[in-house]
Amino acid sequence: MVLSLGTETDVWNAARITAAWGARRDVESVEVVGWDLTHDACALLPGASVVHDLPLSGLRIRAQRHPLAAAIALKGAIEGILAGQSFDAVLNMTYGGLAGHLAPMFTRDPHCVVGPFVDETGQWRASHPAFEYLATWGIDPALNVFALQDVWSAGALVRTDEAGLIAPDPVADTLVEHGCGAGPTPVLVAPTRASEAWLGFGWEALVSSLAHSGGRPVMLVAPKGEEELVERISDRTGADVARWPLRHTAALIKRCGAVLTSDFGTAVLAARTGVRQVLLRPQGPIPLAALPGPHILTMSGAKRPLHLDAVLTHAAWYLLQQNGLESHLHSAGDGLAVHEIGYDNGGCLGASPVSNAEADPAASTLKAWRQVWRDAWVGLPPARRAIDHLLKYGDSNRLGRARLDRGPVGQALRKASQRREAAA
Amino acid sequence: MIPVWVQRLPAIWIAFVPGLDPRMPPGATVLSIADAKTMVQNGQISFDVANAWAHGAAVEFADDAPPEVRAVAGRLRLLLPEASRPHLAEIGTRFGVPRIATAMAVHATPPSVAALAQELAEPHPDGVPRLSPEARLLRALTGL
Numbered sequence: 001m002v003l004s005l006g007t008e009t010d011v012w013n014a015a016r017i018t019a020a021w022g023a024r025r026d027v028e029s030v031e032v033v034g035w036d037l038t039h040d041a042c043a044l045l046p047g048a049s050v051v052h053d054l055p056l057s058g059l060r061i062r063a064q065r066h067p068l069a070a071a072i073a074l075k076g077a078i079e080g081i082l083a084g085q086s087f088d089a090v091l092n093m094t095y096g097g098l099a100g101h102l103a104p105m106f107t108r109d110p111h112c113v114v115g116p117f118v119d120e121t122g123q124w125r126a127s128h129p130a131f132e133y134l135a136t137w138g139i140d141p142a143l144n145v146f147a148l149q150d151v152w153s154a155g156a157l158v159r160t161d162e163a164g165l166i167a168p169d170p171v172a173d174t175l176v177e178h179g180c181g182a183g184p185t186p187v188l189v190a191p192t193r194a195s196e197a198w199l200g201f202g203w204e205a206l207v208s209s210l211a212h213s214g215g216r217p218v219m220l221v222a223p224k225g226e227e228e229l230v231e232r233i234s235d236r237t238g239a240d241v242a243r244w245p246l247r248h249t250a251a252l253i254k255r256c257g258a259v260l261t262s263d264f265g266t267a268v269l270a271a272r273t274g275v276r277q278v279l280l281r282p283q284g285p286i287p288l289a290a291l292p293g294p295h296i297l298t299m300s301g302a303k304r305p306l307h308l309d310a311v312l313t314h315a316a317w318y319l320l321q322q323n324g325l326e327s328h329l330h331s332a333g334d335g336l337a338v339h340e341i342g343y344d345n346g347g348c349l350g351a352s353p354v355s356n357a358e359a360d361p362a363a364s365t366l367k368a369w370r371q372v373w374r375d376a377w378v379g380l381p382p383a384r385r386a387i388d389h390l391l392k393y394g395d396s397n398r399l400g401r402a403r404l405d406r407g408p409v410g411q412a413l414r415k416a417s418q419r420r421e422a423a424a
Numbered sequence: 425m426i427p428v429w430v431q432r433l434p435a436i437w438i439a440f441v442p443g444l445d446p447r448m449p450p451g452a453t454v455l456s457i458a459d460a461k462t463m464v465q466n467g468q469i470s471f472d473v474a475n476a477w478a479h480g481a482a483v484e485f486a487d488d489a490p491p492e493v494r495a496v497a498g499r500l501r502l503l504l505p506e507a508s509r510p511h512l513a514e515i516g517t518r519f520g521v522p523r524i525a526t527a528m529a530v531h532a533t534p535p536s537v538a539a540l541a542q543e544l545a546e547p548h549p550d551g552v553p554r555l556s557p558e559a560r561l562l563r564a565l566t567g568l
Binding site for chain 1: 480535540558560566
C-alpha cells in the first residue's frame with residue numbers, strides 16, 4: 001500500500017515505486033491512499049490496482065466542529081480501506097503528521113512501514129537512511145543534492161532510474177486522436193501568470209512565434225488556476241485550448257511529445273509521460289530536490305530576463321529536433337542558464353549545462369556528493385577519491401553541514417579534513 | 425454532513441408530508457420548533473441529535489425562518505456541546521472510539537484534538553507513555 005497525502009506532484013513521485021511494486025510477482029495488488037482532491041492523479045499511477053480517497057475538507061471541517069466527529073470519520077475511512085485485512089507493506093510518501101501516524105495503522109507490524117512514521121512512543125522513525133537524509137537535508141536547494149523522487153526510490157529499494165511512466169488510458173488516446181485531427185501533432189504550451197513577471201516577453205508572442213516558425217500548431221493547456229490566462233492567450237493568438245480532464249491531458253501530452261511550460265506541475269506530469277520538454281524557470285540555482293524527471297531542458301536568465309529568440313531557438317532544437325542550430329546555441333548561451341536534466345552515471349537525476357563542452361566542475365562535484373550518500377545508504381564506506389574531490393571543490397555550505405553528519409559521510413569528511421590540516 | 429434542521433412546522437407534519445420543505449437537506453435530523461424549545465428548556469437532547477452533532481452536524485434552518493426559529497436554533501447551538509455529553513460515551517462505543525468519547529464527556533466544552541490526544545496516551549512501566557490506537561487517531565488529526 002502506498003500512502004501519498006500531498007499534492008498532485010507529490011503523488012507522481014510515487015510512480016516509479018508503484019510501477020516497480022506492481023510488476024513484482026510476489027505482490028498481489030498495490031493500493032494507493034490519497035486525498036479526494038488528488039484522486040485523478042493517483043488513478044494515473046502505473047501498477048496501482050486500487051485508489052482510496054481520504055476526504056480532506058470533510059475531515060478538516062469535522063475536526064473544527066468536534067474532535068469526536070473527526071475521529072469517527074477518520075476511523076470509518078481507515079476501516080473502509082482495510083476492509084477487515086491489513087497490508088503486508090506500507091510505503092508512506094508524506095512527511096506530515098497525519099500520514100506519519102496513519103502509516104502504522106494500515107499494517108500489523110510497524111517494521112513493515114517503508115518511509116517515515118511515528119512509532120508508539122510518538123517519535124519519528126525512518127525505515128531507511130535515505131529518509132533520514134531527507135529529514136535532515138530537506139528540499140533546500142543550497143543543501144540537497146538529490147531529486148526527491150530518487151530519495152524515495154532509494155528508500156523503497158527501487159532502482160532510481162526506473163521509468164515509472166504513466167500508462168495512457170486507451171479511451172483518452174482515442175479522444176486525443178479525434179481532438180488532434182489528421183494534421184501534425186501540436187506542441188503543448190502551459191503558461192503561468194507568475195512567470196510574466198520574470199520573463200522578458202509575453203506568452204502571446206511566444207505562442208504566435210512558435211506556431212509560425214515551428215511547423216507544428218501550438219495547443220494551450222491550462223495549469224491549475226491559469227484558465228483565464230490561457231483564454232486570454234487563445235483569444236489573441238487563435239491557438240486551441242485543450243480543456244480536458246487530467247487523464248486525457250496526460251494522454252494528450254504523451255501523444256504530442258513536446259511541452260513548453262513554466263508550470264512545475266505540468267513539467268512533472270510531462271516527465272511521467274516520458275516526453276521532451278522545455279521548462280522556463282526564474283533566476284536562481286536549480287532546485288535539485290524538485291527535478292521533475294529526465295528529457296527536460298531548463299532555461300533561466302542568469303543575469304537578465306529570458307529573451308524570446310533564445311527560447312524559440314532552444315525550443316526548436318530540443319522539442320522540434322531541428323538541426324543546424326548548434327553553433328547558434330553556443331553563442332545564445334551568453335547570460336543564459338540552460339541545463340539538460342538527465343540521469344547521471346549513478347542513475348540519479350542531475351542537471352548539466354548544454355552549452356559547455358568541457359566537464360563541468362559543479363556537476364562533477366554534485367555527482368561526487370550523490371555517490372558518497374548513496375554508498376552510505378547501502379553500507380559502503382565513502383570512496384576516498386570522492387571525499388578528496390568534495391573537500392577540494394565542494395560548496396562550503398554543504399561541506400559545513402555534512403561535517404556535522406553523525407553517519408559515515410560526516411566521519412569520513414572530518415577524518416579527511418584533519419588529515420589535510422595535519423599535512424598542511 | 426447532514427445538519428440538524430430546525431423546522432417551524434410540527435414534526436408530525438414533516439413525517440407525513442415528505443417534501444414539504446424543499447430547502448431541507450435530505451437525510452437531515454429534523455426537529456420541530458416545539459421539540460427544540462423543550463430541549464432548550466430541559467437541557468436534555470435526544471440521542472439522534474447528540475449523534476448528529478458528534479458527527480459534526482451544524483444546527484441549521486431556512487433562510488426565511490421567522491425570528492422565533494432563529495432564536496431557538498441559536499440557543500440549541502450553544503446548548504448542544506454540554507447537553508450531549510451524557511450521550512457521548514454511548515456514541516463513542518457504538519463507533520469504536522469509547523476512550524475518546526469518555527475523555528470528552530469529562531470536559532465542559534469540547535477540548536482541542538491535541539489536548540485530547542495527550543490525555544489518551546497510555547502509561548508504560550518504562551515511564552514513556554505509549555500511543556493507544558485512539559490517541560494515534562487523534563494525533564493524526566492534529567496533522568491535518
